Amino acid sequence: MKIVITGGAGFIGMHTATQLLKEGQEVHIIDHFHPYYSPVRKKKHIEVVSQAGSVHFYEHNLLDREKTVELIGLIRPDAIIHLAALPGVSYSLKEPLLYVDYDVKITINVLEAAGKADVKKVVFASSSSVYGEQPEIPLNEEMANGRVISPYAASKWSAESFCHVYASLYSYSVSILRFFTVYGPWGRPDMAVAKFIKQAMNGETIEIYGKGSGRDYTYVDDVVNGILLSLNDHQNYAVWNIGAGSPTSMTRLLELLTKEFPQMDIRYGDHRVGDVFSTWADISKAKQELGFQPTTSIEEGIKRTIEWAYENKAYL
Ligand SMILES: NC(=O)c1ccc[n+]([C@@H]2O[C@H](COP(=O)([O-])OP(=O)(O)OC[C@H]3O[C@@H](n4cnc5c(N)ncnc54)[C@H](O)[C@@H]3O)[C@@H](O)[C@H]2O)c1
Incomplete structure (x- = not known):
């Protein structure tokens, strides 16, 4: 299969590309090294991916509609895994x-380009944030109602809606995957697990926003597995939660980190506006329809992430 991964120089993208190369697929990455976090780090990701096989890389900003249509038209992939986006809830409140631009417009450009290039399959990286603050958890796919609480979530919700529009216009198959707090080696430096590990290693104080919260932390290999399984689905439009399916409280996460970093200094601040309090994915739909089954426990996942951090201090 010839597969385009947009945002393939990012965290989830590099792991997806690596796995696809290992499986012998033809991988084309489109990314423009957005400076949301270090472009040097993103270039390193591409280097790591290349160790798994020969990858085609295009430095291109997907905001350019015409060039995006042209580029995807030239590649003519069987499938597009659209991961490129500007992530991060707190930055979305500022900008x-x-x-x-980066979560809605580029998605429209990719969807249009896919249609024009006769692509059969588009996978879209959505987020658990589209559920907003709900009175009950676990969160199942039917519970999203647009009542989101951050610009990031609003743009993902809107992009999901455009995915539906283009699935109907071009009759290709679109899979919406709602990821839940992904962590692991090469994890995004702005996210809790990666940030806490770096701070603990440097002897810095870790700041926790609000007590008692929890997240359905999902190990990146399990997310990649969900993405790959969705490539085999042929429904015109379908939505799945891709999460661990078992939440970890902040207290438990800190307990696991303290085992490795006993001197860790923790300070509690106020809950951050825009962040939902807790997430917990109901993954029964993905299990049933895709055969999705996460296999990495939080204990194992954190252990592997810390091992990776010690080996790659220069890139934290
Ligand atoms: N990491 C998580 O926990 C998580 C959770 C839910 C959803 N997601 C979604 O999954 C996707 C991947 O997330 P990630 O954590 O790997 O983020 P990331 O920031 O590491 O990767 C995104 C990549 O997209 C690229 N990009 C952004 N705008 C682009 C543009 N206009 N043209 C070309 N490339 C562009 C960036 O340079 C970056 O390399 C994103 O859509 C994100 O919103 C991630």
């Missing part, structure tokens, strides 16, 4: 308009 909401950027999220319309």
